[in-house]
Amino acid sequence: MTETTEKKDLVQEDVQAENEKTTEETAVEEQVELTIEEQYEARIAELQAKLEDEENRHLRLRADFDNMRRRSQLDREAAEKYRAQKLLSDLLPVLDNFERALQVEATSEEATSIVKGIEMVYRSLVEATEKEGLQVIKAEGEAFDPNFHQAVMQEQDSEKEAGVILRELQKGYILKDRVLRPTMVSVNE
Amino acid sequence: MTETTEKKDLVQEDVQAENEKTTEETAVEEQVELTIEEQYEARIAELQAKLEDEENRHLRLRADFDNMRRRSQLDREAAEKYRAQKLLSDLLPVLDNFERALQVEATSEEATSIVKGIEMVYRSLVEATEKEGLQVIKAEGEAFDPNFHQAVMQEQDSEKEAGVILRELQKGYILKDRVLRPTMVSVNE
Structure with missing residues (x-):
């Protein structure tokens, strides 16, 4: 101014x-x-x-x-x-161990009853992880896909197509669309 | 211009x-x-x-x-x-059921061996949740604190101070500094 x-x-x-x-x-x-x-x-x-x-x-x-x-x-x-990715990754060996522990063949009534109780706990654990988006990758009988499967051995089954997964050696998991761990598989030659 | x-x-x-x-x-x-x-x-x-x-x-x-x-x-x-809050909240009943299932008193050798295997799985589950910040709220013997405890009953123990927690009826959990579920307790009158 x-x-x-x-x-x-x-x-x-x-x-x-x-x-x-x-x-x-x-x-x-x-x-x-x-x-x-x-x-x-x-x-x-x-x-x-x-x-x-x-x-x-x-x-x-x-x-x-x-x-x-x-x-x-x-x-x-x-x-x-992917918020639960870290915890879910840490839960994969827990699931592995759980499944291994449940593979025992219980003979006594007592042991059978315990295993039954524990199986229910296992189911509830799996359901909680599924709610967060964890899913088992399909493997046995599927065509081998390197995005989801890791071939650790080859076997021969002349009745099945080449490249088909014959056995699942360790379960693989995806979180929604992200592979947390590929399935370890044996593939048909 | x-x-x-x-x-x-x-x-x-x-x-x-x-x-x-x-x-x-x-x-x-x-x-x-x-x-x-x-x-x-x-x-x-x-x-x-x-x-x-x-x-x-x-x-x-x-x-x-x-x-x-x-x-x-x-x-x-x-x-x-708090990324794992949802999954951890869903895991609380799994932990409850797990603990209940492990409370059986195994008598046979077979049952004892199964329970031991399962206890290891339980420990690994707890460790995975602890890594994400889940912690059990201390209760028994502590002074009742409405921020962490929910009083569901009162009992009397003349040897202990009034307002002290006598029994933990259901475990409570915090995720880092956030209460996921208060401990359900009985408090000394």
């Missing part, structure tokens, strides 16, 4: 002074007048450039903002989808 | 015309001159206001951006910290 007032005073003085000037002097005065105009124009051009810069800066920040929002949304979804 | 050129032409004509004018006429001319100045000033003020708006808009967006980044960082940390 101070700058503006100063400029106005300058102009008024110029105009008053002009009345006593010759044509030649007036031509010089025109120069000064134009310089002030030019100063205004320069000031306006400067402000317009700043405004444009500022608008571009805003657009860039807005784009960054939208990108970050989108990215953090995707991150959140992925984190949510 | 076209606008600028037009204004300059206008000013030049004014200056040339002034040489033939009376003082009174010049005063009128001053008005016109000031009007152009005022137009410039108005344009500059308008641009400055726009620039200020734009800068404020940018500051607000920047603040929103920083807030969102901070919030999404906190969300991510919380999601990460």
Whole structure:
């Protein structure tokens, strides 16, 4: 505001002074007048450039903002989808051991009853993991697929097609669409 | 640029015309001159206001951006910290049933051997949950704390302080600093 007032005073003085000037002097005065105009124009051009810069800066920040929002949304979804991965991975050997322990052939009534009780616990453990998206990979009788199966040996069964999985040696698991552990298999030659 | 050129032409004509004018006429001319100045000033003020708006808009967006980044960082940390909460909650009844099944008193050698094998599986299950931050809430002998314990009955033991937990009726669990299930207890009167 101070700058503006100063400029106005300058102009008024110029105009008053002009009345006593010759044509030649007036031509010089025109120069000064134009310089002030030019100063205004320069000031306006400067402000317009700043405004444009500022608008571009805003657009860039807005784009960054939208990108970050989108990215953090995707991150959140992925984190949510595979949230139980660590614990489920740690539970795979527990499931293995559980299955091994339950393979005993109980002979006495007491042992049979204990195994039955424990089998129910095993079922409830499997159900809890299934609710979080854990699934056993199909293997026996399926065509060998390196994305899901790991061939640890080959066997020969002339009645079955080549490349078919003959035996499952260790269960494999997927969490939703992600392989946590491939099935260890024997494949038909 | 076209606008600028037009204004300059206008000013030049004014200056040339002034040489033939009376003082009174010049005063009128001053008005016109000031009007152009005022137009410039108005344009500059308008641009400055726009620039200020734009800068404020940018500051607000920047603040929103920083807030969102901070919030999404906190969300991510919380999601990460409690990622296994759902599965762990589902595993609590599995642990309950497991413990109940293991409470049988095996008499035969066969049954004892089976129970021992299963106990190892139970230990490995507990370890997997502990690695994710699951912990049993301390109860028996502790002072009753409604943040962690749920009193389901009162008993009397004159040898112990009032408000002390006498028995744990169902185990309670915390996940890191969050109570998943309070311990069900009997409290000394």
